[in-house]
Amino acid sequence: MEARPRAKGGFSYRYHPVGGKPIPLGSDKAEALRKALDLDSENPDSGTVNGLWRLYQQTGNWKLDLSQGSRDDYMQSSKPLLEVFGLMGPAAIKPQHIARYLRVKRASAPVRANREFALLSNLMNLAAERGELEANPCKQVRRNKERPRKNAPEPKVLSKFLEWAWAQSGQSPTLAGMAEFASIAGNRGIEFRELTWPQVGEDVIRIMRSKQREKEVVEQVAMDGLLVDLMHRLRARAKDSRSGYVFPTSQGNAYTAQNFKLAFNRLKTAARKAGAMGNDLNFTFHDLRSYYVTQYKEKFGALPELHADPGTTARIYDSSKTVNRKTLCIPNLGFFIPKYRK
Secondary structure, eight states, X not given: OEEEEOTTSSEEEEEOOTTSOOEEEESOHHHHHHHHHHHHHTOTTTTSHHHHXXXXXXXXXXXXXXXXXXXXXXXXXXXXHHHHHTTSOGGGOOHHHHHHIIIIITTTOHHHHHHHHHHHHHHHHHHHHTTSOSSOGGXXXXXXXXXXXXXXXXXXXXXXXXXXXXXXXXXXXXXXXXXXXXXXXXXXXXXHTTOBGGGBOSSEEEEEOSSOSSSOOEEEEEOOHHHHHHHHHHHHHOSOTTTSBSSBOTTSOBOOHHHHHHHHHHHHHHHHHTTOSTTOOOOOSTHHHHHHHHHHHHHHSSOOOOSSSHHHHHHHHOOOSOOOOOOOOOSOOOOOOOOOOO
């Protein structure tokens, strides 16, 4: 319901149905509220999970707390989820129904099912807050187990792929530049898809780290040899190297998550057909972050700072297959060391 100031004082009220034109409710607030509640109860999805999904998208949690990437992910998750639970009332959903959805209905996509489970849990929390059920049934169900991919491509495979992609026409060099940036800087695609040239300094590139709930974190990525060379090549291709995007589409805009995913998958398909990916046919763009972590550890002997908890970086991204350790070299430990005799 919307309150609109009147020129002569007071307010006039109107109701906004989803996908419809506003309905006038008069100037009496109490009467307008009663009419709005009556109209809301007439909504065909009222009292169902479909209705909760509609209401959830109007909450502060959706509008303020979730990133655009999370909202897009929930939109994707809503389709299979609502096919099963959409017409059910929240009180009718039991833990066994949710467990069956995770283990049986979505057995072929267990990781995707966990994302859908997260959305359902948020909807059940909203239902509990509205008094439509006593407790969230999702809290009694375990998610599917997930194993990090840790599928970093081999350096030779990645080098061959990038060399081939840079030599292609159209948007292929831009996509290759994004893959190269991810592999040498370690950033998520969401963090640099909208990178602009003013963020690229002589010494560092300033990027806002994503998935930071407690505080904003600015990453200053050092402009060393490999990154300097990459920026020179990208700037030479740029239509607007002063204020434009570093990785623009053919129209000069920033890539959306969906458009980039489709474009990069098409590039990989073409690379496979051309034999430019060797035996590694499975690495994803996100695997390039694992590549960065693994190569960084091999070079510097420690993990890069990608998360507030270093254990997260080690658990999810470290693909090292060899561990290097040094022996102790401390004099006067008190050990008895026999002399060598010929």
